Amino acid sequence: MAASSRPTIHEVAKAAGVSISSVSRALNGNTSNPEMVARVKAAVKQVGYVPSAVAQSLKTQQTGQVAFAMEDIGNAAYLAMVREIQPLLREDGYRLLLHATGADVQDEIEVLESLAQKYVDGLILCPIRVTDRHLAALRSPAVPVVVIGQLPEEADVDNVRTDSRQGARLAVEHLYAAGARRIAFINGPADTVPGRLRHAGYQDGLHACGLEVDDSLVEFGGFQVSAGREAAQRLLARTQPDAVFAANDLIALGAMHAIRSAGRSIPEEIQVVGMDDTTLAETSFPPLTSVSLGSRDRGRLAADMLLARLHGETGPARRATVAPSLTVRESTREAAA
Amino acid sequence: MAASSRPTIHEVAKAAGVSISSVSRALNGNTSNPEMVARVKAAVKQVGYVPSAVAQSLKTQQTGQVAFAMEDIGNAAYLAMVREIQPLLREDGYRLLLHATGADVQDEIEVLESLAQKYVDGLILCPIRVTDRHLAALRSPAVPVVVIGQLPEEADVDNVRTDSRQGARLAVEHLYAAGARRIAFINGPADTVPGRLRHAGYQDGLHACGLEVDDSLVEFGGFQVSAGREAAQRLLARTQPDAVFAANDLIALGAMHAIRSAGRSIPEEIQVVGMDDTTLAETSFPPLTSVSLGSRDRGRLAADMLLARLHGETGPARRATVAPSLTVRESTREAAA
DNA sequence: ACTGGTTGCGGAAACGTTTCCGAATCGTCG
DNA sequence: CGACGATTCGGAAACGTTTCCGCAACCAGT
Structure with a gap:
């Protein structure tokens, strides 16, 4: 299958009739004699030499x-x-x-x-x-x-960071401006950093808009589509939001499915905002309003x-x-x- | 920032008062003397030794x-x-x-x-x-x-391969069975292997169903959402299909957008089938029928x-x-x- | 023509491992 | 008690490069 062993710099040196130091110099551009370089390059081609990345790494202390x-x-x-x-x-x-x-x-x-x-x-x-x-x-x-x-x-x-708390607040404020008053929040796991920050931002947004914090409007789950769907189902079974802010686009997608399955229209009855502004947001139906965190x-x-x-x-x-x-x-x- | 230079096997050997060969053997499990192993392990911990992956690669001729x-x-x-x-x-x-x-x-x-x-x-x-x-x-x-x-x-x-030609044929046959008679095809680039095969499979399907091959029902473009949307727009401006088979899910998503924008309903007026059965297919609206190629x-x-x-x-x-x-x-x- | 500085090249060490080989130690058996 | 096999360990080579160092050769300047 694979050839047993590739030629090394020594084979090249022998073929070119020079020392291995010269081969190395010629290949790395640390020589000025063009005739030397030509001979080495010819020998390289002749024996089919390719430098070993591992050996180079060992010597140069860089892996690339x-x-x-x-x-x-x-x-x-x-x-x-x-x-x-x-x-x-x-x-x-x-x-x-x-x-x-x-x-x-x-x-x-x-x-x-x-x-x-x-x-x-x-x-x-x-x-x-x-x-x-x-x-x-x-x-x-x-x-x-x-x-x-x-x-x-x-x-x-x-x-490098983003202010996802501020982002969550943006989402809530946007929904409020668009007329929503019962803004639900579907979060990921509460014990993650993004989860905590988004939750805090959601509350920031509610405060800024003068809305009450109502824990019955908040659901936790995973960061995946299925988790979003299930969380939305629990939510809709319990209460009647007029907007849903999802902690990411996947959750939002799942939530949109659940909302449609429940016979509510988007955005007329329930508005939805996602987060991350991934390509999914553009291609979903309806196209999803989303908070871009500048990935x-x-x-x-x-x-x-x-x-x-x-x-x-x-x-x-x-x-x-x-x-x-x-x-x-x-x-x-x-x-x- | 990063510590200047990590300890080598030599430091370990010195700390343990043994030779580097013994250190290597102890760490790679090629020694039976438990006291030796214990001493080496202690020395490793003491000097904070971690083997160099590069040096190991050079010696063992494997990179992992x-x-x-x-x-x-x-x-x-x-x-x-x-x-x-x-x-x-x-x-x-x-x-x-x-x-x-x-x-x-x-x-x-x-x-x-x-x-x-x-x-x-x-x-x-x-x-x-x-x-x-x-x-x-x-x-x-x-x-x-x-x-x-x-x-x-x-x-x-x-x-490892899949039979995407057969897959395309499946899509066409399914559409035919569902009542479609003017089945359009939105392909990727014609000069790619997948492009050719899917086109061939599309034609296979038409033949198998006794439908005419009509080149005005075929569009080419890229394999992305935007290309799918544009191709569908060209298609709809030109003719009136009752189904669209897209060469992948991204194209299908773009096509669904274009179809809805043109005021046609899915699947009532125009049915759509994608290919690859990606997660996009599950989460799209309406959820997309798709040919799985078993990625x-x-x-x-x-x-x-x-x-x-x-x-x-x-x-x-x-x-x-x-x-x-x-x-x-x-x-x-x-x-x- | 001799010296001083350049230049070009080869020898050899080094990067950090693994592993072969030989020496030393030990235990055991005749 | 001596010898022999088994075991354990240290020395050294090797993996394939880059680069330092030194030597020879060359050029120019006096």
Whole structure:
């Protein structure tokens, strides 16, 4: 199947009648003699030589690889980041390694600790929970790390974040402006950082609009479509909202299904707002009004930060924040009179 | 930021008062003396040693990494494969590297040729076009390769495929059975392998149902939502189909938008069938009838095949075929009388 | 023509492991 | 009690590069 063993730099040297140092220099552009370079290149072609990435890595102490770790690549927000990050890394000659941790804290820690093995030059991490063990592991990472998401103030780590609390508030205010008064909230797990922040933002929004906080309008579940559907069913069986704010687009999609199944129309009877503004929002029916948390921007910023470190940037941890914005589509009414 | 240099096996050896060979043996379980192992483990903990993955790779000639190369991770079919493949690889201790080639043939070739650098132990490749250069590069790859997709009969490569031609035919037959007589087809690019096969299957289906082939019912475009919408607009401006078969779910989604915008109802006036049976199909409105090409199965099979090779399996190239199947949802009518 | 500075190249060390091989130790058996 | 096999460990080579160092050769300047 695969050829038994590829030629090494020694074979090239022999074929070209020069030393291995000269071969290396010729290939890495550290020689000025054109005749030398030509001979080496010819020999390379003749013996079919390709340098070993592993040996180069060992010598140069760089792998040319960067890892991206997140909960699940199936989540469109992360997907958007990956699609943004990969081309940027590639432009700089880095390969991308993917770690799906399945929201398992233990897995995330393992990824962080495995960095000491030095199989990558850097990491972009999207933790869904941040524990003390995370922070400890982030204290002195073996390679540069950029975290996408909320982090305690004191953490000295490059960080890209968004204000999802503010985003949730935007959603509520938009619904209020569009005439909704009984605004329900379908959240993900309450013990996650995004879950807490979105809930807080939802309450912020209610306060800002002068609406009562009514816990019977709040449901918790997972961040998936099915969870959204089930949560919406429970909600509708219990009470009668005129709007639903979902903690992400998947939940919103599930909720829209449940709402239609219950015979209510969108947006006439119940308006719906999602969060993350993924491609799902554009293509759903009706097209979903969604709070954009700038996933693509966050991906780009994180990649930029990491590349800067890889290019030797030193100095204190940087932090960038992407402002949320609302993309209004047809699942909500225009601001009513 | 990052600590200047991690301790090596030599530091451990010194701390434990033994030779580096003993350290290596103790850590890799090739020693029987428990006291030795204990001392080494203690020393490891004391100096904070973590083995260098690169050095191990150089010595063992294995990287513990596998690459997956496809057009675009944004495509739900590939996404489903990744989600299937990653856990399987991980179970066997392999890390996953992602190459998005952007449907660029040159890029795909580069990926294949870069395998000689041995930065991965194997590759799963989803080529969208198969050129002679692909075949040449596949002739004697530096590491085991599994191709997902159609391949010429004579190619001696492990291969997982599906019969998308048969799948397209299923779609047409289903539409016919549901009463459609003017069945349009919105395809992707005509010069891709999937494009050709689906077109052929569409025609097969028409023949099987005794319908005329009418080229005015066929549109070409890209494989994205926007392309699907535009193609459907052109189609509807020109003629009046009672069903649309789209070459993938994204196109179908775009087409459904265009159809609704044109004021036609789904499925009453125009039925729609997609292909790939992605999560989009379940969550769309109305839920989309779609031809499943078993993306997850194909991913799993490819991973299995590759792992078998990595575990030393030899022998001729294997081939597996996943049969297409139809998932009927609400964008089509039940078989009519 | 001799010297001083460049330049071009080869030898060898180093990166951090694994593993082969030989030496030393131990226990056991004749 | 001596010898022999088994076991355990240390030394050193090897994986395939890059790069430091030194040597020879060359050019120009006096």
